[in-house]
Structures are given as structure tokens and as C-alpha cells.
Amino acid sequence: MMKRNRLWHTLGLLVFWLSSGASMANDASYQTAAITEEALPVFYTELKQQLTYPDSWLSGHQQSFEQWRRQARLLVRERLLTPDTHRAFEPQVVDKQERDGYRAEKVAFNLTDESRVAGLLLTPNSPGPHPAVILLHDHGAKFDIGKEKMIQPWGDDARLASAKAWADKFFTGRFVGDELAKRGYVVLAVDALGWGDRGPLKYEQQQALASNFYNLGRSLAGLMAYEDMRSLDFLASLPQVDPKRIGIVGFSMGAYRAWQLAALSDKAAVTAAIAWMGTYDGLMVPGNNVLRGQSAFYMLHPGLSARLDFPDVASIAAPKPMLFFNGGKDSLFPARAVQAAYSRMHRIWLSQQADDRLVTKIWPELGHVFYQEQQDAVFAWLDRWLATPAHPAR
Secondary structure, three states: HHHHHHHHHHHHHHHHHHHHHHHHOOOOOOOOEEEOOOOOOOOOOHHHHHHOOOHHHHHHHOHHHHHHHHHHHHHHHHHHHOOOOOOOOOEEEEEEEEEEOOEEEEEEEOOOOOOOOEEEEEEEOOOOOOEEEEEEOOOOOOOOOHHHHHHOOOHHHHHHHHHHHHHHHHHHOOOOHHHHHHOOOEEEEEEEOOOOOHHHOOOOOOOOOHHHHHOOOOOOHHHHHHHHHHHHHHHHHHHOOEEEEEEEEEEEEHHHHHHEEEEOOOOEEEEEEEEOOOOOOHHHOOHHHHHHHHHHHOOOOOHHHOOOOHHHHHHOOOOOEEEEEEOOOOOOOHHHHHHHHHHHHHHHOOOOOOOEEEEEEOOOOOOOOOOOHHHHHHHHHHHHOOOOOOOOOO
């Protein structure tokens, strides 16, 4: 009897194996080309559908907005993979130049425990303390200048020529920092790692740089975000600055840095971000620049996109005043992605009865630029909140 049972069991396994083999032999549904031409997995649409942003305020999981802000900020801070620094700034002026109504200084200071850097600092000649603005430069795949894109440099003819050409291309020939100093603001600009005095990085080196940071247990995007926090702390520490009247202004990658910094720190009263905002859903599409890698690594925090969308991160700064401009002809940020992000942020500011503190605008005739008309609108926005100490932080 036992021999007969074993025989039937063996025959059963043989039949199952033969039928399964035949079935598999006829099944051609397995993946044979799993990656698209743009280095996306072929199942990326399924992965995008899983991005539900459970830590967004709009998820409805939190009852207290302030508690949500604290937890969301902590979440972002943890993703930076960058520990707090313990060194004093110890600033030293290494060069200076008198300009019309203000002075320009090149100031060295300790940015982190590992890096002592030079920043460009403009201070009005009028009595202080003054309102102040930290300017965050763009990427632009142009690494020979960083802070010099925002503040006119001196003492280096090649760098000055490069900076003027950049201003002509993107800023209607103006240096945004110098324009603000003429209006009575203290202004600071510092190089991100890879630009200006801290470069020049080569475009094709960015991915390797980011990978090496991960190998060292750190994050390139996290370093840039944390260094921006430290630069803001440095600006707030200066005796000529009113620490309650500080703004953040950034263009392109600098705009990303601007709203990210506003999310991570309460030391700024107002923020203006020009030419960087959208949703993951709207930007993670074939043909978009964000899929190319390289420069994207300066804006990639491990695992954060599974928890918060871009506008969710920016909204950690709510209900403080924030301004967002995008160009209608900006191919890097399709209007659909921008409008979706704007809508998401307005819902959050509105939930705090502060929608009048959020300004969003798509300039239909403009591309990826920060032209004079836009600058003047930003300057007026900054003046509204910073020109006098009459507007308490909220």
C-alpha cells in the first residue's frame, strides 16, 4: 500500500511539473525590457500611484497644524543625513569695496564643522539694524560662479565678465543683491558646494559626487540644505541685521533652496521662490529635466518623496508670507505641474486663514528667468513685510 501511494505521489508531481513547464514555456508576459529610454523603470506609473504623501497636512491625519509642522519639519531634517555643527562662525573680512550707498565685503566664516567658506555681504551705509535677505543662487550647469550670480563680484575680471553675462541672460542685466542693498537691505550670498570658490564642479561629476556622499553616510542634497540653514543663522547673527526682518530669495535651484530653507528654519519672516515649483506627479514625466539625474541629486533626499510632495515641504513654512513665480514658457516646469502645486499650497494656507499671505503667479510670456518686472514685484513684496518692524512674525 505504501509503495502504491508513493508511486501515485511521484506521478502527481511529474504531471504538475510537466504542466507547469508547458505553461511557463507558453508564458511570454515576463519583462524583457524593464527600463525606458529615460532610465525610468517600466512600472514607474504603478510606483507613482503609490505616492500618497501620508505625512502631508492635506492627508487629514493630524488635528493640530503646529504639531504637524513640527513633525513634518523633523521628518525633513532627518532626511538630510547631516549632523548639527558645533563651531562658532568666527567671521573675518578678507576684502571689501565701497559702492554707491553701501559697502561690499567678502567674508570668511565657518559654515560647518568641516567647511570654512567665503560669502559676499552687502551692507547699507545708513544706520541699522537693517532688514536682510539671504540670496540663494541657481544651478544653471554653470559652476565657475555661484554667489556672484546674485551679487556683483570685484577683483577678478574673468569672474566679473561671467557674472555680468549671467545677469544679462537671466536677470535683465541686474544683480539682484545690489538692487536690494540700494533699497536698504543687508544681503548675503554663499556658494553651494561645487560653485564659485567651492568649485568649479564638472556637470558629469555630480552623480559621482552624490554617490560618494552616500558612501560616506551623508547626502549631497542634505548638505546643501543644512548649509543654507547655517548661512541663514550667520546672517541673523550679524549686528547690523534685525533678526526679525529677514527674507529668503532664490531663483531656479535657488528657489527650491528658498522654500526648503523656509520649511526648515523659522528665522526668516518672508520667502520668494522664482522658477522652481511643481508636484512630483507633474515633474516625473518623460522629457522632463528632473529625470536626467546629475543636477537632480542636489535636490534628492532619501525616501522623502514617499512621505511629502514638493508643495507639502514648502507648506511647512505656512502661514508665513511666501511668494512663488513661474514662467508660462518654462519647459522645465510644465504649467500643469505648477498649478497643481500652487493649488495644494493654497489649500494649506487657506486652512490656516492665511491665504492672503501666499502669492502664486505664472507669468505667461516668460520662460525660466527672473526679469526686472518680476524682481520689482518681489522687492515690493519684501518691503511689505520687512521694510518696517510693524509686522510681527506669525
